[in-house]
Amino acid sequence: MASLLLRRRFSPPVFQPLQYETTEPCWFYSGLHLSLVTWLRHYNSSSSSKKFDFTDLTQPETWYPNARRKKRNVILHVGPTNSGKTYHALKRLECSSSGIYCGPLRLLAWEVAKRLNKAKVPCDLITGQEKDQVDGAKHKAVTVEMGDVTSDFKCAVIDEIQMIGCKTRGFSFTRALLGLSADELHLCGDAAAVPLVQELLKVTGDDVKVQHYERLSPLVPLNVPLGSFSNIRTGDCIVTFSRKEIYNLKKVIETGGKHLCSVVYGSLPPLTRTRQATRFNDASSDFDVLVASDAIGMGLNLNISRIIFSTMKKFDGIEMRKLTVSEIKQIAGRAGRYGSSFPVGEVTCLDAHDLPLLHSSLNAPSPILERAGLFPTFDLLYMYSRLNIKSGLYEILEHFLENAKLSANYFITDCEELLKVAAVIDELPLGLHDKYLFCISPVDMSDDISSQGLTQFAQNYSKNGLVRLKEIFTPGTLEVPKTPKALKELESIHKVLDLYVWLSYRLEESFPDRELASSQKDICSLLIEEFLERFGWQKPMPKKVQSNARLSVLSQDVR
Numbered sequence: 001m002a003s004l005l006l007r008r009r010f011s012p013p014v015f016q017p018l019q020y021e022t023t024e025p026c027w028f029y030s031g032l033h034l035s036l037v038t039w040l041r042h043y044n045s046s047s048s049s050k051k052f053d054f055t056d057l058t059q060p061e062t063w064y065p066n067a068r069r070k071k072r073n074v075i076l077h078v079g080p081t082n083s084g085k086t087y088h089a090l091k092r093l094e095c096s097s098s099g100i101y102c103g104p105l106r107l108l109a110w111e112v113a114k115r116l117n118k119a120k121v122p123c124d125l126i127t128g129q130e131k132d133q134v135d136g137a138k139h140k141a142v143t144v145e146m147g148d149v150t151s152d153f154k155c156a157v158i159d160e161i162q163m164i165g166c167k168t169r170g171f172s173f174t175r176a177l178l179g180l181s182a183d184e185l186h187l188c189g190d191a192a193a194v195p196l197v198q199e200l201l202k203v204t205g206d207d208v209k210v211q212h213y214e215r216l217s218p219l220v221p222l223n224v225p226l227g228s229f230s231n232i233r234t235g236d237c238i239v240t241f242s243r244k245e246i247y248n249l250k251k252v253i254e255t256g257g258k259h260l261c262s263v264v265y266g267s268l269p270p271l272t273r274t275r276q277a278t279r280f281n282d283a284s285s286d287f288d289v290l291v292a293s294d295a296i297g298m299g300l301n302l303n304i305s306r307i308i309f310s311t312m313k314k315f316d317g318i319e320m321r322k323l324t325v326s327e328i329k330q331i332a333g334r335a336g337r338y339g340s341s342f343p344v345g346e347v348t349c350l351d352a353h354d355l356p357l358l359h360s361s362l363n364a365p366s367p368i369l370e371r372a373g374l375f376p377t378f379d380l381l382y383m384y385s386r387l388n389i390k391s392g393l394y395e396i397l398e399h400f401l402e403n404a405k406l407s408a409n410y411f412i413t414d415c416e417e418l419l420k421v422a423a424v425i426d427e428l429p430l431g432l433h434d435k436y437l438f439c440i441s442p443v444d445m446s447d448d449i450s451s452q453g454l455t456q457f458a459q460n461y462s463k464n465g466l467v468r469l470k471e472i473f474t475p476g477t478l479e480v481p482k483t484p485k486a487l488k489e490l491e492s493i494h495k496v497l498d499l500y501v502w503l504s505y506r507l508e509e510s511f512p513d514r515e516l517a518s519s520q521k522d523i524c525s526l527l528i529e530e531f532l533e534r535f536g537w538q539k540p541m542p543k544k545v546q547s548n549a550r551l552s553v554l555s556q557d558v559r
């Protein structure tokens with residue numbers, strides 16, 4: 001009975017091997033093959049066949065035939081922060097004849113590519129918006145969304161595997177976990193992920209071992225708060241969660257006259273983030289204090305002596321909430337990294353009333369993960385749309401997700417953002433695949449300039465099939481921002497250029513100006529860095545000076 005059921009579910013011969021065979025994010029279109037369409041026609045005309053249920057997501061492990069052909073040796077490296085988990089996995093990666101590292105942050109992928117190349121192991125760096133290819137490379141360091149489930153590797157590493165439970169990005173970790181085809185698969189992260197990973201891999205036939213680690217250097221939670229900014233010292237990293245607060249803190253600390261601050265936060269261009277982190281790490285640089293958001297919160301090796309939480313609350317897009325135990329541990333774990341200039345890490349808060357939460361969280365285990373994220377690929381949505389005629393991508397997605405069937409180990413990843421884009425894109429005369437592509441692009445819908453940029457790109461693409469960068473952006477107009485407002489605008493312009501580059505990798509002929517967009521992106525990064533150095537808060541700001549850089553989208557009526 002079981003085998004019959006299985007056959008009924010997966011017998012369409014052309015369906016299974018086609019989907020997910022892509023290096024794109026797992027929910028991305030993988031190129032519908034003619035034979036798939038042929039099968040669909042046959043399927044539609046066959047009155048005797050029982051309706052195939054594309055919303056059945058109960059066996060995602062069967063989506064990856066490449067990986068299922070192998071019995072993988074899976075090694076779970078688990079333990080507290082700064083215990084050498086990633087180090088040991090990378091040692092294996094380095095001595096394997098081919099391999100892939102999948103991390104949650106561009107900074108981590110960048111660190112790994114740099115490390116491997118330095119060790120004379122040629123390694124590509126691949127993220128959604130960049131492909132730094134190295135001659136003869138058989139290794140890749142990628143952000144997890146770019147994990148390649150089509151190639152075979154000797155060794156694969158998935159870092160921060162506990163992110164499989166993340167409500168927005170969890171599905172990418174699930175895809176990497178189930179889909180990477182490697183003889184050895186190393187998973188690094190918090191012990192909270194172990195039972196779930198073991199459960200998910202029960203059905204894959206892999207061999208799973210768990211290796212436990214202890215912290216390599218002590219992390220001391222202090223009993224006294226920072227109290228005053230005059231107590232800030234070299235090697236401190238003060239953590240806060242809003243961009244505005246980051247600049248406030250930079251100003252307060254720098255006006256004290258003793259320290260200069262590097263900053264790291266999510267909406268800074270990745271290149272700027274990397275350079276800010278590098279400058280802080282460099283002991284000979286004057287920028288000896290870091291002000292950062294939780295963008296530093298995972299896996300990174302920074303020269304931090306003491307972490308100071310300026311707040312224990314963050315806005316998560318919906319509400320202000322307390323930091324979770326694992327967020328607190330991850331962030332605190334950046335202090336006193338093994339091998340850094342600070343052999344002992346310390347952690348405290350700005351205010352005394354936050355200390356109890358800090359102490360209790362550092363002593364508590366992270367809650368055990370119960371479910372992993374999952375999301376249907378474009379192929380599934382496409383097939384579903386053919387059998388259930390719906391008017392737009394929004395409706396297809398909504399109906400698909402309402403009907404989706406999952407096993408108890410999975411949840412459907414949050415797709416609020418995607419639905420927001422779908423609502424806008426459905427207005428345009430585009431095919432389903434194009435709409436889907438725009439929906440999964442790295443647009444920030446909460447940023448007006450970024451969302452308007454996306455709309456304009458999609459409109460121009462739907463009208464002409466060709467989008468020239470100059471239609472929306474005038475090169476040569478970028479300037480060093482003089483005010484925080486101009487800085488924010490430049491960050492948004494960077495996001496639009498970044499979006500262009502992302503689209504150019506997927507719709508190469510229609511977005512031909514990748515080089516121009518990339519060079520303008522680099523200029524944005526440099527100008528932002530210039531602002532951070534020259535126009536830091538230690539100098540008064542000239543008033544009423546605005547960046548001339550403008551996107552024409554700003555003045556256009558874009559629905």
Ligand SMILES: Nc1ncnc2c1ncn2[C@@H]1O[C@H](COP(=O)(O)OP(=O)(O)OP(=O)(O)O)[C@@H](O)[C@H]1O
Binds near residue numbers: 080081216333337
């Ligand atoms: N055996 C070792 N010899 C030399 N350096 C080591 C060794 N183990 C770890 N390190 C160094 O210690 C630092 C912390 O190690 P690593 O990044 O692997 O920790 P982790 O457990 O992955 O931490 P996190 O949970 O924060 O990601 C790194 O700089 C790493 O290179």
Ligand SMILES: [Mg+2]
Binds near residue numbers: 085299
């Ligand atoms: Mg690590």
